[in-house]
Amino acid sequence: AQSVAQPEDQVNVAEGNPLTVKCTYSVSGNPYLFWYVQYPNRGLQFLLKYITGDNLVKGSYGFEAEFNKSQTSFHLKKPSALVSDSALYFCAVRDNTNAGKSTFGDGTTLTVKP
């Protein structure tokens, strides 16, 4: 069975500082990894994904994530946080042997303070 863990319920950073939202995963085959963001009373929006290739992937709004196979991690990062980045962030994994089923983490609430 595949699973995703987001160890932090809440991450607080000051505007202008770098941010990291952590994600670790477990799958039986090659992982397809995704980050989504959800603003209040909205649906989830896709940020970025890792399928294959370079371990560092870049996505929307200046976000990037680093795939680390040995640590089974896919942490979301941004060099300089904005107040508007405050939202709920979900990591998701899809196993290419699991009929395309996606498993989501519990979510991490990011708060960026001015």
Added chain:
Amino acid sequence: ETGVTQTPRHLVMGMTNKKSLKCEQHLGHNAMYWYKQSAKKPLELMFVYSLEERVENNSVPSRFSPECPNSSHLFLHLHTLQPEDSALYLCASSQDQQGYTGELFFGEGSRLTVL
């Protein structure tokens, strides 16, 4: 305008009512999904349709009944719900389902309150 549209955005119903949630995708995708998002709980996959056939039903109570009349439309029919069914119901679509490497496209959600 989002590629996935959900209506209504807000719904309040009594436990004896019958109502439906509607989802429409304008992306030409072949797979559609219903997710339930409750406070303090992880996102729960309820149903998956691929090419209008139901391919997954994750032990969802029969008071939730999905319908997929074509690849662009997905409904969730609700009857005799319980207060614990109050949640945000999210519809999503993807180009394909099995073997797919791309992302899901979500609608804005339907906020359901059961009194």
